[in-house]
Amino acid sequence: GAGVSQSPSNKVTEKGKDVELRCDPISGHTALYWYRQSLGQGLEFLIYFQGNSAPDKSGLPSDRFSAERTGGSVSTLTIQRTQQEDSAVYLCASSLTGEGYTFGSGTRLTVV
Amino acid sequence: QKEVEQDPGPLSVPEGAIVSLNCTYSNSAFQYFMWYRQYSRKGPELLMYTYSSGNKEDGRFTAQVDKSSKYISLFIRDSQPSDSATYLCAMRGEGTGRRALTFGSGTRLQVQP
Numbered sequence: 001g002a003g004v005s006q007s008p009s010n011k012v013t014e015k016g017k018d019v020e021l022r023c024d025p026i027s028g029h030t031a032l033y034w035y036r037q038s039l040g041q042g043l044e045f046l047i048y049f050q051g052n053s054a055p056d057k058s059g060l061p062s063d064r065f066s067a068e069r070t071g072g073s074v075s076t077l078t079i080q081r082t083q084q085e086d087s088a089v090y091l092c093a094s095s096l097t098g099e100g101y102t103f104g105s106g107t108r109l110t111v112v
Numbered sequence: 113q114k115e116v117e118q119d120p121g122p123l124s125v126p127e128g129a130i131v132s133l134n135c136t137y138s139n140s141a142f143q144y145f146m147w148y149r150q151y152s153r154k155g156p157e158l159l160m161y162t163y164s165s166g167n168k169e170d171g172r173f174t175a176q177v178d179k180s181s182k183y184i185s186l187f188i189r190d191s192q193p194s195d196s197a198t199y200l201c202a203m204r205g206e207g208t209g210r211r212a213l214t215f216g217s218g219t220r221l222q223v224q225p
Binding site: 033 | 153154200212214216
């Protein structure tokens with residue numbers, strides 16, 4: 001597609017439930033990033049995929065968070081046993097060169 | 113202490129004013145510097161990208177990097193109400209190590225018509 005697509009745009013879930021967030025990057029972009037943006041905070045790096053290399057998971061805040069990227073394209077971020085502090089906007093970005101990212105509009109996650 | 117510090121604002125200016133937005137950072141390894149603009153409920157969009165020290169101009173926008181002071185700036189000339197948004201600085205180091213950007217927390221700008 002023309003841009004980075006994320007779904008759902010909004011998600012309300014009960015504490016303790018698992019959620020899956022999806023990202024469709026720009027076709028041909030080899031790099032894909034997940035960030036989290038909490039209210040009034042900057043973007044917090046979560047995970048980075050580059051081609052077929054092992055992902056950089058150094059930003060994942062706990063083992064409840066995981067992500068995969070299938071076929072070098074679509075990525076899914078999974079949060080298990082959600083907690084209220086997981087409420088945030090989850091942003092996905094893709095890049096061809098690793099320099100300028102193109103971001104999606106994000107998934108706004110609310111844990112109640 | 114955060115690696116990248118940015119005043120959250122809000123910064124309110126009249127239409128036509130020159131706006132100065134700034135970030136300081138602590139990691140001397142940062143070599144690539146970017147400014148992103150984020151409208152409400154949208155993802156950030158890349159405005160300016162610079163490598164190492166120096167200035168770069170694009171239309172009404174000028175980015176400056178002073179690596180000796182670990183200080184970067186974004187200037188907006190002839191500001192417009194449509195420039196009202198949150199501006200995020202971002203940066204990363206050289207090489208094939210971690211390619212992820214480190215972001216500031218953003219400055220909210222309001223341009224009053």
